[in-house]
Amino acid sequence: MLNSNKPKKPIYSIKEIAYLGLLIAACVVGRTAFQAIPNVQPATAxxxxxxxxxxxxxxxxxxxxxxxxxxxxxxxxxxxxxxMISYTFIIILFGILGKISYFKKSLVLQSIVSFFSGFIYGFIFSIVDVQIYGMKSFLAYYLQGVPFDFLHAVGNIGFYIILVPILRTLLKKYQETLS
Known part of the structure; x- marks a missing residue:
């Protein structure tokens, strides 16, 4: 067997890496701009x-x-x-739901899931934190965070409804340039 010296095609093109970098920058700016309001920021949306x-x-x-x-x-x-664990779970869940055509077409369903993702995030985050810090009462720890989860949920649905029409257009145009 001969070893081929052909360079492998990269997984992501330079154009795609740059585009993802711009999306990361937008999330960083959004999270930073709203840091004074607990748990309310556009990054999750x-x-x-x-x-x-x-x-x-x-x-x-x-x-x-x-x-x-x-x-x-x-x-x-x-x-x-x-x-990291909470966001990974939420993103995988949303990605799986996104494969269902009815969900992908329904802004109402997407918005509802974006709202509840604030509570899912807080629940998973609390499970992880209780384990890390060796706390004895998960329920007490989780319940004290529910008001912050509510703020996260309200921020999620608000930013989702505002940003989805804008980002949908930009992301679809971007996908067309990759084809």
Whole structure:
């Protein structure tokens, strides 16, 4: 067998890496701009929209890069583990739902799921945190975070409804350039 010296085609083109970089930058700016309001920021909605139109892998790339970058200057700690696990679950869930044509066509269903993703995020985050810190009462810890989960949920649905028409158009145009 001869070893082929042909260069392999890269998984992502330079154009796609640059585009994902711009989406990451938008999420970083959005998360930073709203950091004064607890748990309210456009990043989650953007992650969900990217996942719906570009797929789970690209949604995860943008999400995990955004969280890493923003945590570098907002403060990085053990909570980052919970953030990564929670967002990964939400993105995979949204990506799976996005394969259902009725869901992909229904802004109402997408908005409802974006709302509940704030509570799902908080629930999973609490499970992880209780394990990391060795707390004895999950329920007490989780319940004290529910008001913040509610803020996250309200922010998600608000930003989702505002951003989906804009990002849908941009992401569809971008997909056409890849074809």
């Amino acid at each position: 953007i992650f969900l929209i990217i996942t719906l139109y570009l797929g789970i892998t690209r949604g995860l790339i943008v999400c995990l890069a955004t969280m890493t970058i923003t945590n570098l200057y907002m403060g990085m700690g053990s909570w980052m583990i919970g953030q």
